[in-house]
Amino acid sequence: MAGNIWVMAEQWNGGISEVTYELLALGRELADGLGVSLEVVLLGHEAEELAAGLGEADVVLYGDDPALQEPTAEAYSRVLTAVIRERGPHGILIPVTNVTWDLLGLLPAELGAPLLNFCKDVGVADGRLEARCLLYGGKMEANVAATGTPAILGVMAGARAADGPAAGEAPPIERFPVSLPEAPRTELQRYVEAEAGDVDLTQQEVLVAVGRGIGFQDNVELAEELAEELGGAVCGSRPVIDQGWLSLSRQIGKSGVIVKPRLYVAAGISGAPEHVEGMKDSEMIIAINTDPEAPIFSVAHYGIVEDANDVMEALTEAIQEAKG
């Protein structure tokens, strides 16, 4: 009898992250495909009420301990390792986010289990799980299978559409015992809120985003001029922030802000999964990149294979002209 499919609920910042519901929708397909149950694991402290929205699963496996209040990898990995060894699930779906990142590495290492990471889709073939994974900064994809069970699957946001918390009845909750004998070696002291930026990027209708491909800091000005002409703001990818060309509050993506403007211009941005996560739901995406194979073109609505700085400059002029 094959083991069940598990989804690890991301419990953070006082609630269940949206991506958890996406994974539950995916997990349901996989469980049905394998003819097994779908179980969701929830860890926390006095957090049982968070189980109410997890009704897509057949059962909530709930572990409670003061050390599990925040999703720190050391404690989470220890507790999960024990319960996985005891119950032998077939596969465990874990969202790939900065919250779960350390856990995604520690858990398979602890278990000696296979990790399929950066999955954008997962299916069942010949009774085993097969994933479509992103690699090389999103430029390549691979079909990958685990050689054994339990398989740990790191699933990217957007793998399925999420309907949010399940309405209807709360699922049955099964509490399992938690034992954390050793003192932790990594301790979360406090959260530090994001430094408030001068603009709220989530409220902008138009964003002009620059990446490493603009070449020099001076070219940020071209983006500023374009943004001003469009009544929007400038933001950027990670390397631009690392170089100090823009402040940290202007970062779009996994570690930065998630935006859905009416228009997103991506200039000199490759479209790595960590960036795309933050802008893929924009209404209209125009990408400018000298590499016709840049992954950004797979999420953009319009693509331009040209020098980003030339296009930004010409576009500012064309818009001035169009406005008359």
Add this chain to the structure above:
Amino acid sequence: MKIVVLLKMVPDVVEELELGPDGRSLDLELLRLIINERDEHALEQALLLKERHGGTVTVVALDAPEIDDVLFTALARGVDRVVKIEGAPETLTTHGAASLLAGGLPDIPDLLPADLLLTGCQAMDDLDAQTGPFLAQRLGLPYVGVISGVEVDLEAQRAFVSKEYPGGMHGDFEVTLPALLGIQAAATAPRYVPVAKVRAAMQSGEVEAISPSAQPEPPLVEVLKMMKLEAAGHAEMLEGSVEEVAGRVAELLGERGLL
């Protein structure tokens, strides 16, 4: 303090990537390898800590094309010692590489225990495992990843690190040393080193080479098929001169009421 940094060579993904004849991996012949970007940050963070606390920084890497140049450049930047682990098969999965490193690090004379081991928090070519956590588990060290700030209190044998969370939020962690940290960004951008200094390092420096006693472990995942992302599949590509394209975009924006 004693710091070890692990550097990995990865394909430069800005270049065109081609599939190899097996259809399950990249064509190695055509690849240009560069140092994984996060590892540059790990190295910079190590050098910043050395400047503040004194001690040594050792860089360790598995043998790879161009690795000597990279290791000499590290020496020129201020690293004290560079070591390459030889004898790795050319096609090595992440799990295989991680196991080879876990087996090889203890074989390097006078290296462990170190106060801090730093890796990049992720390599560009990743698939099955994450080397940092794997090494931490094998070496019995605590691990925190996605780090963009490290302070050390050597006397108390503690590190205070800043971990990135979604939405620009950070978490401050206290970690007991020795520890392994996955670095996302150094406090300042990686330092530039003039070519003359690299040349000097090549003249006077030495790359130590060791063969590990351990064999790489077999992979736990199987790549069935690899393919290029169909990048242009989605976007409507706009062609013509820059001015023509700009004019067309202005039109599109006008139609959508965005002007």
